[in-house]
Amino acid sequence: MTSKTPFLSEGEGWLLDAYPTPDGMLLWMATQGGERIPLRDPFHPCLYLNGTGSDLKRALALLERLRTPFSTRQTEKIDLFVGNSIPVLEVSVHSPTEFPRVASQLTRLGGSLSFYNCDLALPQLYFYERDLFPLAFCSFSAGSDGTVLKIRALDSLWDTHYPLPPLRHLGLKLEGISGNPAHGPRGRIEIEVEGETRVLEGENPGILLETLNHYLQKEDPDLILTDWGDSQIFPELTRLSERLRVPLSLNRDPRSALRGKKDRSYFSYGQTIFRSGSWILAGRWHLDRKNSFILAEAGLEGLFEQSRVTRIPIQSLSRSSTGTGITSMQMDRAYRDGILIPWRKSEPESFKTGLELLSTDKGGLVFLPPSGLHESVAELDFASMYPAIMTTYNISPETIGCTCCPENLAPETRHTICTRRKGLIPAVLEPLLAKRKRYKDALNASGDPSLRKQYEQRQKALKWLLVVSFGYLGYKNARFGRIEAHECVTAYSREKLLQAKEIAEASGYRLLHGIVDSIWIQKHGITEGGCLSLAKEISDATKLPINLEGIYRWIDFFPSRSRPGLAVPNRFFGVYQSGETKVRGLEVRRSDSPPFVQNTQKSIMNLLARARDIQEYKALLPEAKALLGDALRQVREGRVPIRELVIRRKIAREPDQHQRATLQAVVAQELSARGIRIHPGESIQYIITNAKDKDPASRARSYATFSPDHTYDREQYARLLIRAVEPFFSSCDTMRKELFPDGS
DNA sequence: TTCAACCACTT
DNA sequence: ACCCTTGGTTGAA
Numbered sequence: 001m002t003s004k005t006p007f008l009s010e011g012e013g014w015l016l017d018a019y020p021t022p023d024g025m026l027l028w029m030a031t032q033g034g035e036r037i038p039l040r041d042p043f044h045p046c047l048y049l050n051g052t053g054s055d056l057k058r059a060l061a062l063l064e065r066l067r068t069p070f071s072t073r074q075t076e077k078i079d080l081f082v083g084n085s086i087p088v089l090e091v092s093v094h095s096p097t098e099f100p101r102v103a104s105q106l107t108r109l110g111g112s113l114s115f116y117n118c119d120l121a122l123p124q125l126y127f128y129e130r131d132l133f134p135l136a137f138c139s140f141s142a143g144s145d146g147t148v149l150k151i152r153a154l155d156s157l158w159d160t161h162y163p164l165p166p167l168r169h170l171g172l173k174l175e176g177i178s179g180n181p182a183h184g185p186r187g188r189i190e191i192e193v194e195g196e197t198r199v200l201e202g203e204n205p206g207i208l209l210e211t212l213n214h215y216l217q218k219e220d221p222d223l224i225l226t227d228w229g230d231s232q233i234f235p236e237l238t239r240l241s242e243r244l245r246v247p248l249s250l251n252r253d254p255r256s257a258l259r260g261k262k263d264r265s266y267f268s269y270g271q272t273i274f275r276s277g278s279w280i281l282a283g284r285w286h287l288d289r290k291n292s293f294i295l296a297e298a299g300l301e302g303l304f305e306q307s308r309v310t311r312i313p314i315q316s317l318s319r320s321s322t323g324t325g326i327t328s329m330q331m332d333r334a335y336r337d338g339i340l341i342p343w344r345k346s347e348p349e350s351f352k353t354g355l356e357l358l359s360t361d362k363g364g365l366v367f368l369p370p371s372g373l374h375e376s377v378a379e380l381d382f383a384s385m386y387p388a389i390m391t392t393y394n395i396s397p398e399t400i401g402c403t404c405c406p407e408n409l410a411p412e413t414r415h416t417i418c419t420r421r422k423g424l425i426p427a428v429l430e431p432l433l434a435k436r437k438r439y440k441d442a443l444n445a446s447g448d449p450s451l452r453k454q455y456e457q458r459q460k461a462l463k464w465l466l467v468v469s470f471g472y473l474g475y476k477n478a479r480f481g482r483i484e485a486h487e488c489v490t491a492y493s494r495e496k497l498l499q500a501k502e503i504a505e506a507s508g509y510r511l512l513h514g515i516v517d518s519i520w521i522q523k524h525g526i527t528e529g530g531c532l533s534l535a536k537e538i539s540d541a542t543k544l545p546i547n548l549e550g551i552y553r554w555i556d557f558f559p560s561r562s563r564p565g566l567a568v569p570n571r572f573f574g575v576y577q578s579g580e581t582k583v584r585g586l587e588v589r590r591s592d593s594p595p596f597v598q599n600t601q602k603s604i605m606n607l608l609a610r611a612r613d614i615q616e617y618k619a620l621l622p623e624a625k626a627l628l629g630d631a632l633r634q635v636r637e638g639r640v641p642i643r644e645l646v647i648r649r650k651i652a653r654e655p656d657q658h659q660r661a662t663l664q665a666v667v668a669q670e671l672s673a674r675g676i677r678i679h680p681g682e683s684i685q686y687i688i689t690n691a692k693d694k695d696p697a698s699r700a701r702s703y704a705t706f707s708p709d710h711t712y713d714r715e716q717y718a719r720l721l722i723r724a725v726e727p728f729f730s731s732c733d734t735m736r737k738e739l740f741p742d743g744s
Numbered sequence: 745t746t747c748a749a750c751c752a753c754t755t
Numbered sequence: 756a757c758c759c760t761t762g763g764t765t766g767a768a
Contacts, residue, residue, distance in 0.1 A: 366760095463755095464755090467755065560761080560762090561761090561762065561763085568760095568761070568762090569760085569761095570754080570760095570761095571761090584754090585753095585754075585761090589754085590753065590754080591753080592752070592753070649751095649752070649753090650752070650753085651752095652751075652752070653751095658750090658751090660749080660750055660751075660764080660765055660766080661765070661766090662750080662751065662752095662763095662764065662765070663764085664751080664752080665751090696765095723763095
């Protein structure tokens with residue numbers, strides 16, 4: 001333990017974490033000198049209520065009975081939907097750890113009472129109140145016992161260039177695994193310090209724990225980065241520690257207990273998500289790469305960026321959905337503008353909300369492309385279309401349906417939008433859009449690969465906040481959501497896409513394909529200059545920025561399999577003039593395609609990408625045919641390594657809840673019979689052994705339990721392969737008929 | 745062989 | 756508990 005109470009009463013440092021203790025928020029500061037200092041900031045979180053006099057009296061009586069220090073006062077705060085101040089009773093709870101209990105007791109009172117600011121996470125509430133954020137570089141002064149007298153952030157969460165503390169890392173992994181270790185045999189625990197990896201021997205568990213303790217003492221890491229730490233490593237280590245009575249000092253704060261959370265499955269954005277129970281540390285961070293969306297998507301840089309702008313502590317953010325992040329930004333804005341934050345009602349969540357985020361959402365407009373190969377095509381994309389609409393047209397739950405602006409209607413709707421009062425949602429999105437643009441500009445201007453990576457990860461982290469901001473507008477349980485606001489956004493998006501189409505057509509382009517925020521246009525002798533000036537014209541007319549994504553040498557829109565002749569939106573393969581390719585919807589982009597199929601499809605695409613035009617494309621087809629032939633021989637002769645045949649699928653229900661003997665149901669039941677618990681939202685991996693077997697249980701086998709005496713279904717994998725590559729040959733009738741005579 | 749029901753994927 | 760983006764599979768009619 002190198003941390004100590006500071007002798008200095010003044011200092012500077014990065015704010016690593018904040019969490020509640022009975023007598024204040026505990027802060028961990030990292031100084032430039034490498035010290036890690038705990039501070040305690042007395043903080044009295046407040047909630048607000050209003051209602052009839054007699055109900056308020058009941059609330060006060062209840063507060064007395066709860067036997068924890070509090071104070072109250074009458075004050076006024078803004079009700080977002082009313083638009084002005086209302087009288088409220090402020091309840092200030094002196095002990096932060098008592099706040100959740102007080103709040104949940106009070107909200108049970110019901111009656112005429114309305115509750116505000118009562119269900120926010122304490123670290124966030126604290127950060128909003130003090131205008132601090134995770135990883136802020138702060139100046140502080142503190143008494144000799146570590147009590148904060150003053151703390152202030154010296155940098156801003158809107159800065160794009162900010163110094164981060166040099167962090168000490170420790171890694172924990174499981175030896176040689178792929179896929180979920182809970183679904184099969186798993187290896188020993190590996191520890192990684194300063195680039196060196198050591199296996200922690202499992203034969204003598206006592207030594208394992210002592211070795212780990214030794215590393216924790218010696219290195220005093222700020223960050224324990226794991227693979228499967230939440231679901232496997234930490235539960236096992238704590239079990240061992242209890243059984244052998246060897247204390248394990250994972251926390252930096254010796255007085256704080258581990259803060260665990262339970263497993264949960266939930267439905268979000270159109271799919272079931274599984275979050276393993278989490279192991280949150282006090283004074284240092286535990287981050288599990290296998291239990292974090294944002295870490296997988298945007299890395300540590302992306303996580304840090306999101307944590308700063310959302311003011312959610314690093315460890316909780318890493319395990320949260322992006323919607324939690326954008327909600328926190330909205331609450332932050334509201335809090336600091338003196339707006340009351342409504343208590344979140346948890347009504348049953350609608351299944352529709354996930355689908356509403358899809359690019360083919362019924363709210364968005366789609367023009368189906370003619371299937372097949374096309375030349376002289378350019379793609380123009382509106383930049384962050386939905387958030388841009390919300391800010392440009394001031395769309396927010398409280399600005400819709402105002403009575404002061406009856407003239408200002410959203411297109412094709414009866415919804416008015418206020419022009420006098422700036423909406424909460426636009427106020428949140430505007431700086432976010434601007435910050436992302438600064439990162440993208442910096443990305444384009446920089447030639448330094450490590451800087452570029454950093455900008456890329458940070459802009460991606462912000463992109464996700466922008467993406468979900470639209471979905472949350474229509475989400476029933478969102479604090480600041482309203483379905484009418486959601487409808488206004490899609491109404492504008494349809495109008496803008498139509499406008500873009502008309503402007504392009506007026507300039508002599510043909511609209512080939514259009515979907516929500518992108519158009520593909522065609523014209524003989526298309527030029528970059530022409531497209532750029534068209535983009536400028538559309539941007540000016542729509543008041544929304546639109547960018548030239550690129551001009552294609554050629555693009556192939558794939559036909560629908562269920563309705564031959566018709567194309568489908570978002571299934572295409574194209575090559576830009578730069579030589580870069582763009583693929584959507586094909587097997588290479590789908591996580592449920594076996595790597596063997598993906599690799600073959602990829603190699604055929606790489607080959608065809610050499611074609612400068614349709615003529616050259618057709619000339620390359622015989623070579624593509626040879627590639628396919630090789631791959632087919634390999635699969636039919638049983639020479640494909642098993643790991644390249646693994647199909648990965650997410651299970652949406654409990655193993656015994658499946659109604660059909662689909663392959664994933666069979667495998668989930670196989671694992672379940674071996675005592676392996678599959679949670680809804682988790683992925684399973686399997687190999688097709690005999691797709692047509694009368695006994696469903698013999699059709700597929702879990703990858704984890706696949707042994708050398710099992711064989712894969714050669715013909716079924718050949719069929720999967722053929723299906724994935726057949727569309728590439730559809731431009732050449734004779735070859736298609738020769739290769740796929742029965743149209744399989 | 746047909747087709748409704750089921751199930752997972754997509755940014 | 757929704758009432759539907761597409762594609763694929765299952766199993767009864």
